[in-house]
Amino acid sequence: xxxxxxxxxxxxxxxxxxxxxxxxxxxxxxxxxxxxxxxxxxxxxxxxxxxxxxxxxxxxxxxxxxxxxxxxxxxxxxxxxxxxxxxxxxxxxxxxxxxxxxxxxxxxxxx
Amino acid sequence: xxxxxxxxxxxxxxxxxxxxxxxxxxxxxxxxxxxxxxxxxxxxxxxxxxxxxxxxxxxxxxxxxxxxxxxxxxxxxxxxxxxxxxxxxxxxxxxxxxxxxxxxxxxxxxxxxxx
Numbered sequence: 001x002x003x004x005x006x007x008x009x010x011x012x013x014x015x016x017x018x019x020x021x022x023x024x025x026x027x028x029x030x031x032x033x034x035x036x037x038x039x040x041x042x043x044x045x046x047x048x049x050x051x052x053x054x055x056x057x058x059x060x061x062x063x064x065x066x067x068x069x070x071x072x073x074x075x076x077x078x079x080x081x082x083x084x085x086x087x088x089x090x091x092x093x094x095x096x097x098x099x100x101x102x103x104x105x106x107x108x109x110x111x
Numbered sequence: 112x113x114x115x116x117x118x119x120x121x122x123x124x125x126x127x128x129x130x131x132x133x134x135x136x137x138x139x140x141x142x143x144x145x146x147x148x149x150x151x152x153x154x155x156x157x158x159x160x161x162x163x164x165x166x167x168x169x170x171x172x173x174x175x176x177x178x179x180x181x182x183x184x185x186x187x188x189x190x191x192x193x194x195x196x197x198x199x200x201x202x203x204x205x206x207x208x209x210x211x212x213x214x215x216x217x218x219x220x221x222x223x224x225x226x
Binding site (some may be wrong): 034036042043044045046049068098099100101102104 | 115121154159203204217
């Protein structure tokens with residue numbers, strides 16, 4: 001079946017540091033890939049997505065590229081802010097199936 | 112623009128009690144689902160629905176029932192609450208069931224504690 005593996009956290013960074021959160025997936029065929037973000041006390045909201053190989057999703061300074069050859073969708077940001085502190089979930093969706101989520105990675109950014 | 116609305120936000124139950132978690136969406140989405148979020152486990156799918164009158168089980172359905180009588184509403188029923196059901200529950204909806212690119216919209220969550 002489908003699965004998503006992402007790096008365990010928490011990831012602790014200072015403001016303006018570079019961020020990478022690794023995500024790899026297992027799926028048959030060609031899923032769409034997503035990053036969702038969950039701020040404290042809130043539900044999940046879409047951060048970015050990519051629907052085919054080599055697509056790059058981007059939003060709010062975050063980027064991720066759909067790499068079919070390495071089955072990866074790593075999240076990056078060049079300069080994190082304190083307000084980026086949240087839990088980040090990598091997910092995939094395929095056909096009529098629901099979203100399959102990774103376990104989430106907590107990001108803590110200090111001033 | 113309400114989106115996905117869950118009630119209640121917090122609930123404490125005694126073991127063996129039953130209750131219904133409410134979920135409503137105003138976006139005319141075909142697809143709705145319930146997840147539970149537990150520390151270190153990510154989000155796990157409980158039940159989902161691809162349209163009114165159609166429901167199916169997800170990864171962890173035991174102890175929960177659902178029904179979908181309208182497009183807007185998708186309540187989750189706990190039949191006999193157990194401490195193992197202590198969790199945060201999220202309802203989500205999306206359009207275009209067969210379109211893999213559509214995003215899911217999530218409610219704010221219900222934090223349930225079973226004592």
